[in-house]
Amino acid sequence: MTERSYHHGDLRRALLTATAAAIADKGPMALSLRDLARRAGVSHAAPAHHFGDKAGLLTALAAEGYAMLADALSAAGGDLLDSGVAYVRFAIEHRAHFEVMFQPGLYHPDDPGVAAARERADRSLSTALSTRPGHPRDEDAEATQLAAWSLAHGFAALWLSGALSTTTEGDPEALARRVLGQLFQQP
């Protein structure tokens, strides 16, 4: 499929994949549409047709990310701790998607596509968070759920930022399970 024809075949998908790789490598700041086009073997204006502009490309990436996160949370089953670990695993495995998703300034957050995907992910997340935690003071269910989300999100963000790499060394997923267990499983 590395044909040199006029039509690429699946430029949209190729660009999304290349974008994720580039962002995971150099960060969103160094992203260059022209460089993506070069690597895909198309002209520098080809991406514009599929995504409009740079923000449009990142919008599509964010939408894809929300869809994948929704799937990952659904697949995690009903256990809250497993869902939290799945959240962290998603952030690490799909670092570029995760980082873009939570920087709405990078894309068009009101785009219908990304909004729909986000709502689906929110529902999956809400379902996971609704599973009764051990037995904390759940007189404040909203705060409990926000805390669980914040804990998983914060661990993922700190890990991705490299802030934890000084002390920790091993498997992030095992560490995540230990850390999330501090809140998710009360004795």
Place this chain on the structure above:
Amino acid sequence: MTERSYHHGDLRRALLTATAAAIADKGPMALSLRDLARRAGVSHAAPAHHFGDKAGLLTALAAEGYAMLADALSAAGGDLLDSGVAYVRFAIEHRAHFEVMFQPGLYHPDDPGVAAARERADRSLSTALSTRPGHPRDEDAEATQLAAWSLAHGFAALWLSGALSTTTEGDPEALARRVLGQLFQQP
């Protein structure tokens, strides 16, 4: 001091302040050195003298951020919950600093200045986290401290990303205290 002399007087500070404002407004992506220079009333090459390049400017901003965070944590006193709230307050009040600090890809993380400032902030943070929490299963002190940090960091990140704005409305600090209390104060 709005003199029109050859020398600005305090270009470095003016640029840092303008940078923080610009990032808080439009995000790091839309940051333009030439625009900053225009607003400061200097030539487009003036910033280069003080910061080298764009990454250098953000390095200085990150260093300033770490210094301010260290001060904020120190000023919070010995209470863990208060420290957590101070962490969140810092993130919200100095959004641009916070966002840059935890995106090492934006600056020169190995710069001596920022490294020193980060170490000082790490010490302040470590001190705050060392205060015994209520009475959780602290057989795993490392996990407990990481959980506390992750919780505060995650709440701040989610708030800044706008992910919480759909459900919540009121004062972020009060909400933060409620959420952080889920882990920090065990009954």
Place this chain on the structure above:
DNA sequence: ACCCCATCTTGTCAATGGAAAGATAGGGTG
């Protein structure tokens, strides 16, 4: 009075994002 050096300016270049207008081809319709 003089020089030194931090600070700032002017001029230049390659790269980028984006817009406009045209080329190409593959598929459906008559």
Place this chain on the structure above:
DNA sequence: CACCCTATCTTTCCATTGACAAGATGGGGT
């Protein structure tokens, strides 16, 4: 089977940007 139609991609062009080089300015110390 010829034709058109539309999605896809290219070419051309422009303003903006980051970075660099070389020069101008002037304050402070000797």
